[in-house]
Amino acid sequence: MAKTEGFHLDFQDFNGDDDGVRDRSDGATTVNIEDLGFRKSPSQRRGAGLEDELLDADDRTELLSSERKSAAFWTLEFYQAFFNVDTHQVMGRIISSVLPWRGKNFVRLHIRNNPDLYGPFWICTTLVFAIGVSGNMSSFLVNRGQAKYKYVPEFWKVTMAATAIYSYAWLVPLVLWGFLTWRSRKISSTTYYSFLEIVCVYGYSLSIYIPAVVLWVIPSEVLRWSSIVVALCLSCSVLVLTFWPVVRGDRPRIVLTVLSSIIILHVLLTIGCKAYFFSTYDEQNPGKKSAVETSAPQSLTTAKTH
Amino acid sequence: MADVEELNKPLFAGLSDVSIADDIPVEGQITVPVNSSSANDEISTLDEPVKDTILRDLKAVGQKFVHVLYPKKSSALLRDWDLWGPLLLCVSLALMLQGGSVDSKDDGGPQFAEVFVIVWFGSIIITVNSKLLGGTISFFQSLCVLGYCILPLTAAMLVCRLVLLSSSGITSFIVRLVVVSASFGWSTFASTAFLADSQPPNRKALAIYPVFLFYFVIGWMILTFSPS
Structure with a gap:
């Protein structure tokens, strides 16, 4: 039962003015518990009892899930279920993915029963173009003033960034979901995340990189590496805190492998983006170092690890 | 709406008589014409x-x-x-x-x-x-x-x-x-x-x-x- 919840627990909120309870045309009354949960004021939502409260709501919603009709996959209604979010929900999810100490578990507190694809898709798209634009601006700032340098828009950076970011945001959740499904069957774990929830977590965990990437425009290696460390710590902590309850019951070796591979893949993505799109050495003339002489060897070594 | 039903009644009475000419007023009422002059223009586009x-x-x-x-x-x-x-x-x-x-x-x-x-x-x-x-x-x-x-x-x-x-x-x-x-x-x-x-x-x-x-x-x- 728990496995189907990612697809069937949502239904449409077309009116937007109902209070969570409505009569359907067939006479049954469905209760949108999650809506009720999100209508609460932020101070109430931050309360300690919220997690239990939402878990109660979760159980009740699961009981009600059999009443819901699931639309066929070729209709627009089926996909509207993945975009069933309001502005304040998306803002809340982004903020809580940037500041992980506001809630203990991102999935359980914020996206349970309603994983959206709006946030992951547009966060990835924004990140792709942010990398393309600021990577281009940083290479202009680094190479400015050199006689041989001629400015080019470097549109291929956008293409490369799109390949890297989209494949990371889809393939890693797919592999992780497959692995976690296999393990949770073996150890009969109680906590389970659907594929969409994992995609959602990964998508939102990338949102901290958008301001970080904009900061990377400034050609100062100290600033770049400090923002990398901050962004890595925040988004890795979101991921680890999210996946900790799922793998907790497993053997310590597996727990260590899963969590460390999540972290290592995230670090690789960050360092790879930094080394590839924001390299401070001159790409056209590899022999001739750029003006930032001291920092060039550092980014060369990171390029090797990538 | 009542007009449409009135128009439909003779249609159902004699289904064999269905012709395009009967359909035109029904279509004309469903898609509200923007203004009458544009409808006249479209008729004359064959000649222009x-x-x-x-x-x-x-x-x-x-x-x-x-x-x-x-x-x-x-x-x-x-x-x-x-x-x-x-x-x-x-x-x-x-x-x-x-x-x-x-x-x-x-x-x-x-x-x-x-x-x-x-x-x-x-x-x-x-x-x-x-x-x-x-x-x-x-x-x-x-x-x-x-x-x-x-x-x-x-x-x-x-x-x-x-x-x-x-x-x-x-x-x-x-x-x-x-x-x-x-x-x-x-x-x-x-x-x-x-x-x-x-x-x-x-x-x-x-x-x-x-x-x-x-x-x-x-x-x-x-x-x-x-x-x-």
């Missing part, structure tokens, strides 16, 4: 010269350009959508963004196909996004609005090429930056004026943010264009 037909279509496209420049009267752009204007704008933008040398790979700018794909797939994705968020606008209406609202950016591209012809120093960059930012704001404002009403009020920002990103990317491509 090809020049008149093309000129009339071009006039319709030009009227929509005016609507984009003064985004107050929102009904006409939404009601009679066409994709000729977006095609025209997209092709001219992509042609102007094409650097001088087609075969040289170190140009670094977006190629013709890349501009084309970004404009069309971008507007398709934005439209699908707004439909999925629960917008009430139809698919091609949204495509039409998004395509027509590139007009200020295409005009900015023309200005940028003219500025680049004369000089390419820091003053030319500042002029281009001002022109591109102004037209970017204009495009976003115009498309928002047409599209925002179709969204539920608590999701307006979610539907408008992709439009903002779309015109920002096009504006960035125009600003960074450097002829080889």
Whole structure:
């Protein structure tokens, strides 16, 4: 039962003015518990009892899930279920993915029963173009003033960034979901995340990189590496805190492998983006170092690890 | 509604007599005609010269350009959508963004196909996004609005090429930056004026943010264009 919840627990909120309870045309009354949960004021939502409260709501919603009709996959209604979010929900999810100490578990507190694809898709798209634009601006700032340098828009950076970011945001959740499904069957774990929830977590965990990437425009290696460390710590902590309850019951070796591979893949993505799109050495003339002489060897070594 | 039923009754009484002539008044009432003169025009299009037909279509496209420049009267752009204007704008933008040398790979700018794909797939994705968020606008209406609202950016591209012809120093960059930012704001404002009403009020920002990103990317491509 728990496995189907990612697809069937949502239904449409077309009116937007109902209070969570409505009569359907067939006479049954469905209760949108999650809506009720999100209508609460932020101070109430931050309360300690919220997690239990939402878990109660979760159980009740699961009981009600059999009443819901699931639309066929070729209709627009089926996909509207993945975009069933309001502005304040998306803002809340982004903020809580940037500041992980506001809630203990991102999935359980914020996206349970309603994983959206709006946030992951547009966060990835924004990140792709942010990398393309600021990577281009940083290479202009680094190479400015050199006689041989001629400015080019470097549109291929956008293409490369799109390949890297989209494949990371889809393939890693797919592999992780497959692995976690296999393990949770073996150890009969109680906590389970659907594929969409994992995609959602990964998508939102990338949102901290958008301001970080904009900061990377400034050609100062100290600033770049400090923002990398901050962004890595925040988004890795979101991921680890999210996946900790799922793998907790497993053997310590597996727990260590899963969590460390999540972290290592995230670090690789960050360092790879930094080394590839924001390299401070001159790409056209590899022999001739750029003006930032001291920092060039550092980014060369990171390029090797990538 | 009662008229329609009255018309249907003789239809069901003698189904063998169904002819096209009986259907026409029913259709005419369902799709409310814009005004009577335009209906008369369409009847006479068989006789008119090809020049008149093309000129009339071009006039319709030009009227929509005016609507984009003064985004107050929102009904006409939404009601009679066409994709000729977006095609025209997209092709001219992509042609102007094409650097001088087609075969040289170190140009670094977006190629013709890349501009084309970004404009069309971008507007398709934005439209699908707004439909999925629960917008009430139809698919091609949204495509039409998004395509027509590139007009200020295409005009900015023309200005940028003219500025680049004369000089390419820091003053030319500042002029281009001002022109591109102004037209970017204009495009976003115009498309928002047409599209925002179709969204539920608590999701307006979610539907408008992709439009903002779309015109920002096009504006960035125009600003960074450097002829080889």
